[in-house]
Amino acid sequence: MLKMTPLNQTHRDMNAKMVDFGGWDMPLHYGSQLDEHHKVRQDAGMFDVSHMLPVDVKGNDVRGFLRRLVANNVDKLTVSGKALYSCMLTPQGGIIDDLIIYFLTEDWFRIVVNAGTADKDLAWMLKQRDALAPKLEITPRRDLAMVAVQGPNARAKVWQVIPNSQAATEELKPFQSAIVGDFFIARTGYTGEDGFEIMLPAKDAPAFWTALHGVWVVPAGLGARDTLRLEAGMNLYGQDMDETKNPLESGLAWTVDLKSERDFIGKQALLDTNVTQHLVGLVLVDRGVLRGHQEVIGEKDGVEYKGEITSGGFSPTMNQSIALARIPVQIAVGDEVSVVVRDKKLRAKVVKYPFVRNGKVLV
Numbered sequence: 001m002l003k004m005t006p007l008n009q010t011h012r013d014m015n016a017k018m019v020d021f022g023g024w025d026m027p028l029h030y031g032s033q034l035d036e037h038h039k040v041r042q043d044a045g046m047f048d049v050s051h052m053l054p055v056d057v058k059g060n061d062v063r064g065f066l067r068r069l070v071a072n073n074v075d076k077l078t079v080s081g082k083a084l085y086s087c088m089l090t091p092q093g094g095i096i097d098d099l100i101i102y103f104l105t106e107d108w109f110r111i112v113v114n115a116g117t118a119d120k121d122l123a124w125m126l127k128q129r130d131a132l133a134p135k136l137e138i139t140p141r142r143d144l145a146m147v148a149v150q151g152p153n154a155r156a157k158v159w160q161v162i163p164n165s166q167a168a169t170e171e172l173k174p175f176q177s178a179i180v181g182d183f184f185i186a187r188t189g190y191t192g193e194d195g196f197e198i199m200l201p202a203k204d205a206p207a208f209w210t211a212l213h214g215v216w217v218v219p220a221g222l223g224a225r226d227t228l229r230l231e232a233g234m235n236l237y238g239q240d241m242d243e244t245k246n247p248l249e250s251g252l253a254w255t256v257d258l259k260s261e262r263d264f265i266g267k268q269a270l271l272d273t274n275v276t277q278h279l280v281g282l283v284l285v286d287r288g289v290l291r292g293h294q295e296v297i298g299e300k301d302g303v304e305y306k307g308e309i310t311s312g313g314f315s316p317t318m319n320q321s322i323a324l325a326r327i328p329v330q331i332a333v334g335d336e337v338s339v340v341v342r343d344k345k346l347r348a349k350v351v352k353y354p355f356v357r358n359g360k361v362l363v
Contacts, residue, residue, distance in 0.1 A: 005050035006145045006202040010209050014219055022116040024051040026222055033223035037316045040191055040228055041359050044151035045220035046212050049190075051115035054144055054199055055122065058108050059136040066101065066109060068264055069128055071247060073257035077103035083175040083188060086255050087247050088121065089266030093273060094243035095250065097121050098235065100188060102177055110184075112146075114237050128265070144184075145205035147198050149217060150228075152359065154195035158185070161211045162198075169196070190225065192232025192357045230322065231315050233281060233353030239292055240279065240310040240324055246270060249326065251279035251353075277307065280333065281353035282323040283363060286346040288339075289314055290323035295340040296348075298331035305330055309339065317356045318363075324353065 002025040011018065016027035027048065029036060039045045057065070066074040072086035082103050088096045097117040102110040113121040122140055129136050149158050159166035162185070168178045169185050177186035184199040200208060213219065226236070233251075235241050241250040248256070248270060258270060284290055290312030298305045307327030315322045323339075331337060333352050338345040351363040 003051070005048055006205040007048045007050060007209055010206045011048065011219075016219070016221060019222070021051070021222055024115060026051060027219070029221040029223045030219050033221065033227070034316055036218060036220035036224035037227050039218040040151045040193055040220060040224060041317055041356075042152070043218070044149060044154040044157050044195070044216075045218045045224065046209065047148040047150070047220050047225055048146075048209075049148050049197065050145040050202070050205065052146055053113050053115065053118040053122070054141040054146070055111045055113060055125065056108065056139045056141055057111060057125075057136060058139070059133070060107060061133060062107060062109050062136060065129065065133045065136055067262050068132055069125070070099075070101065071256040071264055071266060071270075073260055073262060074101060074103070074109075075260075075262075077101070079176075080104055081172075081177040083177060083186060085175070087252060088124065089246070089264070090243055091265055091269065093246040093266040093269035095237070095241045095245060095247060095252075096124055096243060098237055098241065098252070098255075102186065116238060143202055144199045145202045147200070147205065147208065147212070148189055148191075148195065149198065149212060150189045150191040150193045150195035152194060154193070154217070157212065157215045157217050158196050158198070160215045161208070190232075190234055191228040192234070192354060193228070194358065227313060227316055230311055230313055230324070231317055231354065231356035233324070233355060235279075235324075236311055245326075246273060248273055248275045249277045249279065251324075276329060277326050278329050279310070279324055279326050280331075281351040281355060281363065282309070282312075282325050282337070282339070282348045283318075283351050283355070284321040284323075284339070284346060284348045285336070288321060288341045288346045290321045290339060290341070290348070296325050296327050296337050297340065297345070298327060298335060298337040298350075300330045300335070303330070307331070315355060317359075318361055322355050323348075
């Protein structure tokens with residue numbers, strides 16, 4: 001039996017094509033993935049992300065617990081509403097999950113974890129809680145729905161729908177949040193465009209979705225979400241990273257604090273790591289389509305090096321095929337490589353991602 005978000009019937013009423021996404025019944029598209037992608041880049045689209053799990057951590061010294069739990073440093077969070085992107089690691093440095101942490105008060109932080117890893121994440125948090133801070137309360141919030149509204153006009157359209165939200169959120173910078181009535185509004189997203197991710201009571205989600213649609217916010221599904229996040233150079237858990245990979249070889253070194261004296265789970269393993277691979281962008285020069293798990297071959301000083309595409313596909317904004325790939329560090333930005341596609345070697349250029357941000361092509 002597939003799990004359903006509070007918006008499941010709403011998606012069906014809007015003629016969405018529904019698919020099994022990690023055990024959740026989710027909309028792939030509402031007629032045209034391509035149109036949904038362009039609408040987000042040019043105006044505003046909305047995504048049901050209620051399959052993701054908010055987790056509230058409350059009690060004395062939550063900050064101390066999180067200092068140990070995650071690789072980034074929660075001491076950066078000093079203003080209520082501020083958010084931090086981080087990874088939660090195994091003792092060996094592998095990525096259990098990537099997540100966003102919101103600081104609300106010294107005894108209340110909110111963590112949003114990925115849908116496919118939610119059960120594993122929660123079990124790991126509880127295990128570490130029991131060992132480090134047994135009095136903390138860790139509460140999964142399945143009573144909340146989550147809707148992402150993304151695009152250059154996204155914030156203005158949200159303000160039309162949520163009373164008094166403009167005054168409370170207009171000055172928010174990226175990775176800041178505010179609570180407006182029953183709405184938790186964060187200036188975050190997974191598309192490379194401006195916008196909000198909004199948590200609200202699950203029972204109110206269908207009416208909120210309908211209200212957004214009434215101000216011409218277009219519903220968008222998993223298909224557009226994936227092409228948008230790939231253009232934005234954002235990792236997808238299970239493809240670009242997992243427990244067998246560490247942040248240093250996954251383009252996520254910027255989310256790891258190795259400079260402070262603070263210890264965290266996986267820190268020593270990262271300090272002991274000899275980084276031999278890195279995550280790069282690829283733009284296909286020849287005709288074809290880049291896909292995950294295709295072999296990448298590069299040559300430097302007469303030596304052949306091999307890597308692999310982690311995420312690939314067609315970029316609607318750029319009108320060509322792009323990919324993220326994990327390759328040996330000897331192959332750098334500006335080099336040309338070969339990608340094995342159906343037993344043929346196609347030329348691709350190594351580039352620095354993101355490929356697209358705020359509607360602009362960057363490579």
